[in-house]
Amino acid sequence: MSDIASKVKAIIVDKLGVDESEVTNEASFTNDLGADSLDTVELIMEFEKEFDLAIPDDQAEKIGTVGEAIAHIEANIKK
């Protein structure tokens, strides 16, 4: 697992209070991990803080799964 992926998963485990084993790349925040709309916004904010990113709302709305979050961050992180 990449460094980014492991950090993303750690944030999800912390914020959603889920077991690490549930946080697969395919897992949907709302359907599989029990997040509501506020949780999802909070997750995006945590990713922004951790990776020093700004994720605009229109892009944030497209991030529905763990894998999509990792992919977005890997593509946009400042190199």
Added chain:
Amino acid sequence: MELKRVVITGLGTVNPLGNSIEEYWEGLKNGVSGAARITRMNIELHKTQFGCEVKNFDPTLYVEKKEVRKHDPFTLYAFAAAQQAIDDSGLDLDAIDKDRAGVIWGAGVGGLQTFYEEVKAYDLSRPKFNPFFIPKMIANIAGGLVSIRFGFRGPNFTTVSACASASHAMIEAFNYIRMGKANLFITGGSEAAINEAGLCGFNSMRAISTRNDDPATASRPFDKDRDGFVMGEGSGALIFEEYEHAIARGAKIYAEVVGGGMSADAYHMTAPDPDGKGASLVMKWALEDAGLKPEDIDYINVHGTSTPLGDIAEPKAIIKVFGDHAYKLSISSTKSMTGHLLGAAGAIEGIASILALRDGIIPPTINHFTDDPEIDNNLDFTFNVAKKRDINYAISNTFGFGGHNATVVFKKY
């Protein structure tokens, strides 16, 4: 319209004397102080370094572990008290009409800790607030979440009148039931203001005691050397239920609620009217509402916060309302033990009044060392030691910054 009778069928609390009704009542009867040096934050440079904290509170008894961080402590305290009260009431939640069950809750401030932490974390270079900031902080959220927990779809709102909040909540719940608008309520209040913002804020107003070398005796209502109130925190919940509804299900009944009074000082932002005009008016309205004469009352659980001015005004108001009977009353300030729970004060003091009626025991005003010549000490303040006395009617006074006054009248059942 014939008014319905209202009885109390369940109680719950988390407060500085204990995290259950039993622990609380034991503490009150034995004159235990809930005050100590504050341990949860770095207090070194603070003017006041002690308070009456809730101790050994485990929120996961009431909320799933992963949900805890989504709630301000004032909401967690509300969950605890409400759950205890519902359990105590023996209500079958599957059998009652939830459209006619409501929640009217009091909170003086609301999520002060959440507000403080989130505002402190604000970063202008990344101008965003946590999405839970608003819903965790707003003063009405505890009552809203309690209704969600139990599925109560009846009337639901929060009363905000500083230290009178929970009493206003109880009077509202009482009124809705007696008018036939609902069968039962979870009422009471919660507060959690022992944090940097709460302590320093009240310190700057010179409202709280600075007796750092002896926290346990700092809350000394009506003592000559009192120097301000002691911050407390916690919650109290009461199930108010329409009498016939309670009888039909064979409920245990603690006491009856028979009246409520409300008034305003219309005098000053924080100082009480020195003649106790608002305070005497609120007691007068409460007696009138209950259809009682001053001579009917046996016990007053006073506001008595241990502030220099407030403790002079309230006894004057009592003498004005009760005349010669004032000297036959038992009076006590349980804040001498619990500290001042602000918006939750009326709830735990209402509970103290109800237990006094039930058991015939007047809890004491502890920490009395020296009479204050400005206070009529022929009044019986139940200083230092609890007293056995069978009583039929008790009233609970609460007065809030802003000049809000509320008094609730309870009757032995």
